[in-house]
Structure formats: C-alpha cells, structure tokens
Amino acid sequence: MAFSAVRQQGFAAGVGQVASEVVFDRRHGLAAFLPREVSDGVDDPTFRIADAVQYQGVDPRLALRILEMLPMETRSNATFVDYGCGKARGLAVGILAGFRRLVGVEVSRELAALADRNLAVMRRRNPGVDVQIHVMDATRYQPPEGPLVAFLYNPFVGLTLERVVQRLEQHATHHPVWVVYINPRGRSAFLNRGFRERSIFGSSEALLLQSGPECENMETFGMRETLDKGR
Numbered sequence: 001m002a003f004s005a006v007r008q009q010g011f012a013a014g015v016g017q018v019a020s021e022v023v024f025d026r027r028h029g030l031a032a033f034l035p036r037e038v039s040d041g042v043d044d045p046t047f048r049i050a051d052a053v054q055y056q057g058v059d060p061r062l063a064l065r066i067l068e069m070l071p072m073e074t075r076s077n078a079t080f081v082d083y084g085c086g087k088a089r090g091l092a093v094g095i096l097a098g099f100r101r102l103v104g105v106e107v108s109r110e111l112a113a114l115a116d117r118n119l120a121v122m123r124r125r126n127p128g129v130d131v132q133i134h135v136m137d138a139t140r141y142q143p144p145e146g147p148l149v150a151f152l153y154n155p156f157v158g159l160t161l162e163r164v165v166q167r168l169e170q171h172a173t174h175h176p177v178w179v180v181y182i183n184p185r186g187r188s189a190f191l192n193r194g195f196r197e198r199s200i201f202g203s204s205e206a207l208l209l210q211s212g213p214e215c216e217n218m219e220t221f222g223m224r225e226t227l228d229k230g231r
C-alpha cells in the first residue's frame, strides 16, 4: 500500500502515508512494512500462484476506519478472519477495533511465522484476545460457526477468490457475514453471490459488504464515504 501510495497519491501524500504506517508499526511492535513475494515458503501443491497477490501491509488508518463502522456488538461477538494475513498488520488493526477472536490465514509459511512474531506485543497487551494463525491456502479454510467478519486486502483473484467467496456464501446461509474488502479487484465475485454493498470508500478503494440471515434488517451505512487521508 505504501509504495503504491507514493505512485498514486503524489510524493507528499505518499510520504505521509508511509510515515503513518511506520509509526503504526512501531507503536504496536510490528515489522510489517516491507513487501514480500508469496512464493517464499509455500508447501501446498494445490496453491494457485497466478491468483496470488504479493505481501504488502494494509493502510492501517483506512482499515481501522472501516472496521469502526461495524456495530460494537459485531466486533465483540464475531470472528475476524484476515484472508492472506501476511505479516499481521490487518490482524493488529482488528485487535484495536475491538475483536476478541481473530484468525489469520496465510499460505506462506515464512510470512505466517513473521505474523506470529509480530503479534507478540499485541498479545501481551491484550491477554483476553485469542489470535490464531493458520498456514494454509485460503480456499481450504473453513470458518468457525457464528458471525463472521472477513477481511481481505486484495489477497488473491480468479478461481481462488471464487472458492473463498463460495465458502462465505455458504456460511451466510446460517450466520451473518460482513466483508471488509480493500482494493476490491474482485467485487463482482461477491455481488454475484448475494453480498450487498453497505458502504463504498473513496472512488471504490474499499467496500463494506454484507450477507446473511439478518442482512435485510441491518442498518445501511452511508454510501460513498469520502476518504479523509489526513485521519
């Protein structure tokens, strides 16, 4: 996110974002800044590398802003799953947003090990919070029963995304499912499987989607939220 920010937002705004990511990482004991290829340390023979997006940490301000739109009840009761958790910056944001049960799914053994190491400070500061890392292809991950918040910072596309969305659609037949999708290259995969857009951030830099039993009655958030880069 940081490197593309310098390219996309211009030098000053891009540098501001890089600085905010570095400050976030320092404050929460993470080393999550540098990008990394996915192919490092992947054992799963069914993994579709052509669908995978390399590791880059999410913009923590944007992620936190979206997660804080979810009702507090959802944040305390739902399982937060970061599909493609990389070095765990998304998980750190999930903890700060108030989730008590979090799962990171990461196909790269090396990235998963870095995620585990990165979470040491957050775990110590939040002893009641349960964070687990699963080293596996996201297509094979079966979410636990109960309400779910799926967090995706553009981790994969293509058939891999289709298979994950299929599982989420299945989950939504019994439980509420929220999806926070940042850099949503595969939004149609969700819209084609019954997910509704609850909020759109900036010029579609991020989406909040929802599906599930209580979806019809839930509050609709403001659409087309303007992104305030200075926050």
Ligand SMILES: C[S@@+](CC[C@H](N)C(=O)[O-])C[C@H]1O[C@@H](n2cnc3c(N)ncnc32)[C@H](O)[C@@H]1O
Residues within 6 Å of the ligand: 037, 038, 047, 048, 051, 052, 053, 054, 055, 056, 057, 058, 082, 083, 084, 085, 086, 087, 088, 089, 090, 091, 105, 106, 107, 108, 111, 136, 137, 138, 139, 152, 153, 154, 155, 156, 160
């Ligand atoms: C753009 S990074 C997202 C990082 C992280 N979610 C965050 O918010 O900082 C994408 C991540 O998805 C992982 N990934 C790609 N394909 C995957 C797959 N099929 N299963 C699990 N993880 C995958 C990559 O290794 C990489 O760490």
